[in-house]
Amino acid sequence: MAVRESWLAAERAHCALTGCPTELLRRAEEDFAGLVAVRQGTPRWWGVPTTIFWYVSAEHYLGELVIRHKLTPQLAEKGGHVGYSIAPQWRRQGHATRMLAAGLDECRRIGLRHVLLTCRADNEPSRRVIRANGGVPDGQADGEDRFWITLEY
């Protein structure tokens, strides 16, 4: 609950930047504890078990990383195993690069060997995050570049 205000600030900034729907923001303002409780479990999102990490520094919410434990045919084309975002006010400080590195440790823990990531071809920051973590390009699908990271055990 300590990060409630900074999470809400990050979501407001994200919605303002992208024009995305504010439904999640409204629900969070009403019931932040409920939002956290869902993310503390392993919800079945995208049709697969999903682990959600929030990266925080003291009371500041920095960003989120999700790990989809399996690929559906859709995720195998677009979406992949891992997704992430950094709060707009915390970008360009290396957080996403470090967050993905930590997320890959968790992928190892759940037994993944090859981790798929996809990102829009024009998303240069995300491409750099993936390449910095060992992502090897594997063509494009549905307007997104695909990358595989092979985990060492």
Ligand SMILES: CC(C)(COP(=O)(O)OP(=O)(O)OC[C@H]1O[C@@H](n2cnc3c(N)ncnc32)[C@H](O)[C@@H]1OP(=O)(O)O)[C@@H](O)C(=O)NCCC(=O)NCCS
């Ligand atoms: C993509 C995203 C997670 C990057 O987060 P970040 O914390 O700013 O990333 P980092 O600070 O680790 O930067 C990674 C690299 O991208 C570069 N970069 C970051 N923002 C940039 C920008 N706006 N323009 C150009 N390069 C940028 C950094 O300089 C760094 O490059 P380097 O490794 O060569 O030094 C963030 O921009 C974001 O949340 N975007 C919206 C959600 C999203 O696109 N998620 C990924 C979906 S695939």
